[in-house]
Amino acid sequence: MKAVIPAAGLGTxxxxxxxxxxxxxLPVYNKPTIQYVVEEAVASGIDDILxxxxxxxxxxxxxxxxxxxxxxxxRNCGKMxxxxxxxxxxxxxxxxxxRQKKQKGLGDAILCAKKHIDGQPFAVLLGDTISQSQVPCTRQLLDVYEKYNASAIAIERVPQDKIERYGIIKGQQVEDSVYRIEDMVEKPRPAEAPxxxxxTGRYVLDCEIFDHIENVEPGVGGEIQLTDAMRQLNEIYGHIFDGxxxxxxxxxxxxxxSLxxxxxxxxxxxxxxxYLQNILK
Structure with a gap:
């Protein structure tokens, strides 16, 4: 399987x-953020990354x-x-x-990978999101994908005051940590969230997602939203990953x-x- 890491945003x-x-x-402690992301893909068994x-x-x-x-x-300095x-x-x-030529949203960024993916399922790891777990988050999603033979995305419970930052799912629980997703809403108001x-920025998707991205209308912020395209998939599961x-x-x-x-x-x-204890006295 191949992985796609969107990293075209302006970071305003x-x-x-x-x-x-x-x-x-930007470094998170001693490594650039995106290095953690690439390391997760590799630890999940993926060595072809776009x-x-x-x-x-x-x-x-x-x-x-x-x-x-x-x-x-x-080498000359002996710093082996x-x-x-x-x-x-x-x-x-x-x-x-x-390169994503224009900033038209996450969905459009994923569409740039269509030729490289060449009709196969693929993983998506957002380039500004780090996960930590005993079993890599992407590996957990690959296991869900293989079990249900359908696209799978990582989900987590978030407090009410953070709901507007994320895409939120509506779904039916099918096992302890897995939901069959019925609908998704991009950055809803808390009162309207399902x-x-x-x-949370990790996905394993069937290649049919590209057809839906090409046909979806601009959504929140006037951008092509991946969430809107995923709503059109025949079947998709959400996994509350362990980590x-x-x-x-x-x-x-x-x-x-970083801390x-x-x-x-x-x-x-x-x-x-x-040091932290001293400055917080």
Missing amino acids: RFLPATKAQPKEM IITGKGKRSIEDHFDRSFELEYSL DYLVEVEAISEMADIYYV SDLAI KIYDIGNNVEWLKS EIALQDPDVNGELRE
């Missing part, structure tokens, strides 16, 4: 930090490419741990790129993600925790 909520660099390259980029996103390509000058310098880490980044998977189950999602959607969530992931590193946990 992070300006001025994203004026000259993609938001997907990243949808746009103008000003060249640094994403550079990050996953070889850097001979850097590797030479690290760093050398191994840098070399591994360029060898993780076969990564391809295509549930508190939000779509945690970090939605790097704004400055506060980005900072929270939480940094606190998982035993090399910095003690010093960072002491």
